[in-house]
Amino acid sequence: MSKIDVNDAMLAYDEAGSGSPVVLIHAGIADRRMWRGQLPALATRHRVIVPDLRGYGESELPPSPFAHHDDVIGLLDALGVARAALVGCSFGGKVAMDTALAYPDRVSALALFGAPVSGTEWSEETEQLWDELVGEADPEDFAATAAGEVRFWVVGPTRRPEDVDPELIRFADEMDRRALAAELALSAVEVSELDPPAIDRLGELAMPVLVGTGADDLADLRRLADRIAAEAPQGVRLPDVPDAAHLLPLERPEPVNAALLDFLP
Template sequence: MTKIEINGASLAYDDLGSGTPVVLLHAGIADRRMWREQLPALAARHRVIALDLRGYGDSELPAAPFAHHDDVVGLLDALGLPQAALVGCSFGGAVAIDTALAYPQRVGALALFGTAVGGNEWSEETNDLWEELVGDTDPDDFAASAAGEVRFWVVGPGRRPEDVDPALIRFAEEMDRRALAAERALSAVDVIELDPPAIERLGELRLPVLVTAGAADVPDIGRLADRIAAEVPGAVRLPDLPDAGHLLPLERPDAANAALLHFLG
């Protein structure tokens, strides 16, 4: 792990390999450790940087307004990288899209796994699924909240917890407990969003885009992948990966790595 001062915050990242740079941006229920299977695989051909977004993992959260997409470009500046491919999962995918919209000259390609998109509204179906699978949890009980979020996102509505590797569930819950603390701290800070939001601007993206999702993820995620593929000129939509939930790169690393290595060339 390395720490670096970016826009007034100390951010943590891992940096492996050499070659064309690739920045990995984690899900909102995780931190940079979710990319543990991608780092060595991609580092054989690329310089791979896995960042803890501000407030998450080992990165700090000063009490000052900021934008995650500014931090990503600040990292590129600090490392002397004119451009990088961005790989994002879930919330990290939303940050990657925002970065490409705000700084189009700095992003060479986007690879999006189970991505969120800034400004998207979840469907009533998703809200109903949450009530069915999780229900009410005590927001002060991070362990119970993390267990509920992992049941919803990592296991998914079409699987049972016993269908999923228990080690994956334990690791996801451990990451999510830390992420929930980060989200609470972030709620007290002014996090600057794109205006208008990315969901209204997908057609502005003019770069290679790869998008896919886990077949066991909540249906809204697959629909978002379909929308990106429909609205981004030339985007490549891979089929949903069977027996994979929201943390697809962590759960099915061989398939994710093969797709990334092919896409990144």
């Protein structure tokens, strides 16, 4: 692990390999450790950079206003990278997409797994499912909230907990507890969003775009993946990966790695 000053915040990151640069951006319920299955595989061909977003994992959270997509470019600047492919899962996919729209000349390709899109809202179906599985947990009760969020995201709406690798559930729960503490701290800081948001700008994604989801992820996200791939001029939709939910790269690294090695420039 290394740390580097990015826009007046010390961001933690891992780095391995050489070749064309690739940045892996973690989910909002996780940290950079979720890419443990991708880092060694991609490093055989690429310079792979895996940061903790500001406030998450081992990265700092100064009180000054910021935008996650500005931090991604700040990280590239600090590491002397002119252009990179961005790979994002979940919230990390949203950050990656926003970065590609805000700084199109800096992004060579975009790969998105289970990615929401800025400017969209969840369906009533998803809201009801959230109420059933997570409910109104005390935001400072990280254990109870993490248990509900792991049930919602990592197990997914179409599986039972006993259908899922218990080590995956344990690791996801550990990461999510840390992420919940990060989100609580982030709520006290001004975080800028992309303006205008991405949902009506998908046609501006001129770079190659790869989009994938787990077959057991939320229907909202599978529909969004269809839309991104259809509207991005060079969009490619991967078939849904069976027996996988929201943290697809962590749960099923082999098909994700194969797709990425085939796709990345």
